[in-house]
Amino acid sequence: MSRVKMILVGGFLGAGKTTLLARAAERLAARGLRVGLITNDQAANLVDTELLRQGGQQVKEVSGACFCCAFNKLLYVCDNLIAEHHPDVIIGEPVGSCTDLAATVVRPIKRYCADRFDLAPYSVLVDPDRLTETMGTLATSDVARAVNYIYAKQIAEADLAVINKSDLLPADRLAGVRSALLKEAPGVAVMSMSALQGSGVDDWLDRMLPGSASGRVVDVDYDTYAAGEAALGWLNAAVELSADRDVDWRALAEQFMRRVQSELRQIAADIAHLKILLTTPGGRLQGNLTSAAGEPAFHGEVSEPTRYATLVVNARVRVAPDDLRAVVEQCLRATAAGQAVTVNIAEIASLRPGRPTPVHRLG
Ligand SMILES: Nc1nc2c(ncn2[C@@H]2O[C@H](COP(=O)(O)OP(=O)(O)OP(=O)(O)O)[C@@H](O)[C@H]2O)c(=O)[nH]1
Ligand SMILES: [Mg+2]
Structure with a gap:
């Protein structure tokens, strides 16, 4: 072989x-x-x-x-x-x-x-x-x-x-x-x-x-x-979004990223990486923010308006995991409410990485 x-x-x-x-x-x-x-x-x-x-x-x-x-x-x-x-x-x-x-x-x-x-x-x-x-x-x-x-x-x-x-x-x-x-x-x-x-x-x-x-x-x-x-709070979430009319998903994704950035700034929480992936039946939009003061970057297209989307959120931020979760959930609900979108958080985990215990260490 x-x-x-x-x-x-x-x-x-x-x-x-x-x-x-x-x-x-x-x-x-x-x-x-x-x-x-x-x-x-x-x-x-x-x-x-x-x-x-x-x-x-x-x-x-x-x-x-x-x-x-x-x-x-x-x-x-x-x-x-x-x-x-x-x-x-x-x-x-x-x-x-x-x-x-x-x-x-x-x-x-x-x-x-x-x-x-x-x-x-x-x-x-x-x-x-x-x-x-x-x-x-x-x-x-x-x-x-x-x-x-x-x-x-x-x-x-x-x-x-x-x-x-x-x-x-x-x-x-x-x-x-x-x-x-x-x-x-x-x-x-x-x-x-x-x-x-x-x-x-x-x-x-x-x-x-x-x-x-x-x-x-x-x-x-x-x-x-x-x-x-352990200084980094970790959050991974899978979210379903739906509405009874077509939604401007790009606007929603951008508002969400900026809202999280602004809330984290207010509690002086340093962002290592906040990333999202919004997927609709006709497209996908990736959003990344790699510093507290930076500009979120977006790649991809969700130009065709639809009523449904899924959103994956991954955040790695220097803040307690519970606080990170509270910020993300609150920003998600506030942003969705602004566009009459229903949020279903299908899965969410927030944690602090545990002490690394490698299986092998060959020095
Ligand atoms: N301008 C520029 N941006 C880049 C380049 N490579 C990556 N990026 C951007 O940097 C951000 C983070 O990129 P990722 O590839 O997700 O970084 P990563 O190292 O995989 O991040 P983690 O999985 O969180 O560890 C995204 O916005 C990318 O588009 C590059 O060569 N030039
Ligand atoms: Mg990566």
Whole structure:
């Protein structure tokens, strides 16, 4: 049996991992290769899974724990993908608040699964604005320091640090971002790309397909790591929306995102990533917000008015999970009421990620 190429794409929440998975899958298909994708989250109802699936990709998810804590489930899901779709390449996206993957996933795959998987260099995506913000300002609290700690460790363990969103980066800032990265991870290979626009994605694949992961294990203090993860409130919800006349779904989605942003701002809750996927019988609209002060970005179309839609909401915010849930539910109901839309929250989970307990740790 020939080995399946496996590519893991790490990086903090909102860095562009899912965008890269979608773009890379298209580029690999154009090269005649079959691709399977694996998403990962602390809970079910993932925007990422739904988005990639609706984009026509073969996707499976590991939900309920990160790849390192659900290592056997990751292998199980890979086996299912291989049995059902015979991929040449599997690309996996670990949870964006996760680190220590070199020791807990990369090295275990290399040691125990070398006969089945050929693991590519471990890539970590970096959002230039978040890097500047995280590394450039002094953290003012233990919580902020713990979140920054995760961010720094993610970069330090990369085989390849990928500066993403290069389309937003003036040429004169690239050198500064590169040197900030090298400060965190001396000697790490660095490249830049725009996963959204596609520039650099083929170059990246040309490094991934023939390359091998090394597993650059770094020291990780699990108390600080756990404190950083626990600082983030997590919310996943699946919602059904209906009305007795056609609805302007785009307006509703935009109002909802802006309302949540404004409410969270009022309680000084820092947004790591708020993402939604609104699906109607004729279209879909993705909304992302990756900072408290940023502008929500929308992709897709729901121009045909309809009476029904489904909405998946995923929020990762530095706030207590109960408060996050209260804000999301209240904003949802207020926005829907404004357009005479009925809301049925089919499933909702809000939580704090538990302490990471990896199945393996090969230092
Ligand atoms: N301008 C620009 N935006 C990008 C690029 N890549 C991703 N984005 C945007 O960044 C936001 C977050 O992208 P995702 O791909 O969802 O990020 P992620 O790393 O998967 O986030 P999590 O799953 O929450 O960890 C979305 O609005 C994307 O459209 C890029 O190359 N350029
Ligand atoms: Mg993602």
